[in-house]
Amino acid sequence: MRKLVSTLTGLEYPFERFEEFADNGEALEVAVAGVEEARPRPGRHIWERFAEFLPFKAMDASASLGEGNTPLVDAGGRLKSFAGVNRLLLKNETQNPTWSFKDRGSLACIFMAQEMGERTTATISTGNMGHSIAAYGARSGIKALVFVPEFAPREKLMAMTMHGATVIRVRAPDYAAMKKEVLGLWKDFKLRIVSGNGPIRTEGYKLTAFELFEQLQGEPPDYIAVPTSACGHIRGLFKGFRELLAAGLIGRLPRMIVVQAANNSPIVSAIKQGVKHVIPFSNFHTVAEAITTGNPMGGDEIIAKASEHGWLAEDAAEAEILEAQRVFAEAGWFVESATATVLCAVRRLRAAGRIGAGDSVVLMLTGAGLKDLDALKHQSFNVIESNLDNVRSDLERALL
Amino acid sequence: MRKLVSTLTGLEYPFERFEEFADNGEALEVAVAGVEEARPRPGRHIWERFAEFLPFKAMDASASLGEGNTPLVDAGGRLKSFAGVNRLLLKNETQNPTWSFKDRGSLACIFMAQEMGERTTATISTGNMGHSIAAYGARSGIKALVFVPEFAPREKLMAMTMHGATVIRVRAPDYAAMKKEVLGLWKDFKLRIVSGNGPIRTEGYKLTAFELFEQLQGEPPDYIAVPTSACGHIRGLFKGFRELLAAGLIGRLPRMIVVQAANNSPIVSAIKQGVKHVIPFSNFHTVAEAITTGNPMGGDEIIAKASEHGWLAEDAAEAEILEAQRVFAEAGWFVESATATVLCAVRRLRAAGRIGAGDSVVLMLTGAGLKDLDALKHQSFNVIESNLDNVRSDLERALL
Secondary structure, rough: OOEEOOOOOOEEEOOOOOOOOOOOOOOOEEEEHHHOOOOOOOOOOHHOOOOHHHHOOOOOOOHOOOOOOOOOEOOOHHHHHHHOOOOEEEHHHHHHHOOOOOHHHHHHHHHHHHHHHEEEEEOOOOOHHHHHHHHHHHHOOOOOEEEEEOOOOOOHHHHHHOOOEEEEEEEEEOOOHHHHHHHOOHHHHHHOOOOOHHHHHHHHHHHHHHHHHHHOOOOOOOOOEEEEOOOHHHHHHHHHHHHHHHOEEEEEOOEEEEEEEOEEOOOHHHHHHHHOOOOOOOOOOOOOOOOOOOOOOOOOHHEEEEHHHHHHEEEHHHHHHHHHHHHHHHHOOOOOHHHHHHHHHHHHHOOOOOOOOEEEEEEEEEHHHHHHHHHHHHOOOOOEEEEEOHHHHHHHHOOO | OEEEEEEEOOEEEEEEOOOOEOOOEEEEEEEOOOOHHHOOOOOOOOHHHOOOOOOOOOOOHHHOOOOOOEEEOOOOHHHHHHHOOEEEEEEHHHOOOOOEEEHHHHHHHHHHHHHHOEEEEEEOOOHHHHHHHHHHHHHOOOEEEEEEOOOHHHHHHHHHOOOOOEEEEEEOHHHHHHHHHHHHHHHHOOOEEOOOOOHHHHHHHHHHHHHHHHHOOOOOOOOEEEEOOHHHHHHHHHHHHHHHHOOOOOOOEEEEEEEEEEOOOOOHHHHHHOOOOOOOOOOOOOOOOOOOOOOOOHHHHHHHHHHHHHHHHEOOOOOHHHHHHHHHHHHHHOOOHHHHHHHHHHHHHHHHHOOOOOOOOEEEOOOHHHHHHHHHOOOOOOOOOEEEEOOHHHHHHHHH
């Protein structure tokens, strides 16, 4: 038995429901009966090994592009000293097939579409999610339809259309109005329009929790810091650990760290101010362009979870984000600006004593730096200009 | 005992040699005594499991960025029918830390620098290799120095400098003259300047062969198609299989498929024409910008190996490359244009009957499409322009 349950008041809906949120706007999650008895089993892919934790009746390997199985790496001295945290690990989701964490959620969407016999899957996106869904649609032969706002960058549209997605660019007074109008179209078209916080994508993000469980030999970290926008990623990760706890496979839950840009912090501001509802942001600008949901639907769940489970929340100022992006690169990782926020947040929380000296922290590297070249215009960069006559003396100076 | 041996006439040099080629210009490779007795052993990383096959005395996990462990995926119906090959697999090296195959070679360079106590590692690059070395230098605290030609794209310089590399842009009449001058600098500065075809990087590319061995349960594929420029990748892959054969772990070698753009095919032309020496190309243009070495040093080895081992060689025309890049994307993989050449080549070879109907073929996906956005200007792309009033009717038409 599987169903959708709303995350705050427990409203129940059928698993097949098209709409991504409860009628009252709450986030939905999948409840699978018997998860307490679920066990990992041998398998090549993470979704094969943890199939008993997933709600899909069949999962066809031919839908996979080789997502997941991403490295968990010691962050090294430079990042540890910057953050002030000695047990610092990086979960590098940029090593997914479309170079962001979105691929795990897209795989789950394809499993769902296949099970429901749907020929089309739709989304609203400015970037990573649209690219990912386009790739997975191409892989599985399911038509991908991406609604994009006017400001979506040309490179990202090119990636989507290269994959054969149908891209509809919708002119509108603002992105929120565009989203509302588009999401309302599901009914007439019987179209599943997935958002970044739907119950099915969230099932895909659980896989990261299962991988961390394997990579850390069953011992969850103390904290996991996640750049947060639509909220699907952070709640999927946490749901995975909740289910591992319910199954008796771990003895405690990690605490999540909700991270947003200070210029757009609808969840983090609410948590810090101790209120129960998302504080909408509009007309903001941030370099962290992959986390620009100003009024995330279903975001109240995250605020409630933070309170219930002792999560932390922190934001990052624009200059800090750019500095952290550079520090990440100087340690070996070229991440997108949205990802860089987690380093700022953990540094602040450690400095404030909210994270302890001996605590272990995992930073989620959500997207590749190459995805967001626009943000680099804010970074200075220096090249030594030389020529055949001067290269010897220029090298000499460079080596000093 | 370990030494460097030239690949055609067997000249011997010490392992520590700074220069990447023999005095007569031949490619060098590492010979490790006792490889016949080498065995895989348990370990987390591929270089730990195959340590007995590698020449380094110590390999420090803290130099790793989490390279390798990339997926080997069934190519799916679209690519199989396009290529005319039923047993078609993709080894996706774009899921490495800097999103190209270069990371395996860079790791080997860092192991070497650490063992030799070198504080600086240098390279000449227009893109992927410079980016990769910059990242690995940042990770290990070894200064990365990248010499770039005038035409190196700005985005790639930004990635290198973000990682803290020192970038020297050398104006010169042509890239070959610039390379020659820069490589000559090693002596005065006792500087290891690595090329794409040096013996140490090649040891890193062996790791891909070992992974394929593991992923295919000890049964090598019939063919492996590799976009070929400097030649280090293809010979590293093959060297890995040669050593597995010498150790008695496999019963036969795969045959390599050397692939180049027709507009720049110094190796493929030589093999096709049955001559023994590289046919230099200059003043060419190809969209496959990651494989633009017109006169690869040490390339004669590849021609000899092709003859000795029955390798295949094929080139790809410009229009074919762009078509194949689109076909790859329509199957789920957004690869750089240089990578797309392998699909054209395999299609041609199958059509000509050089590859058999039942043969298994692995395509090496060497670099991410995001690395080479310039090439996309040749691709058409189509977006449906809509607005809030028309989005319903536009969707209706899009779903027809």
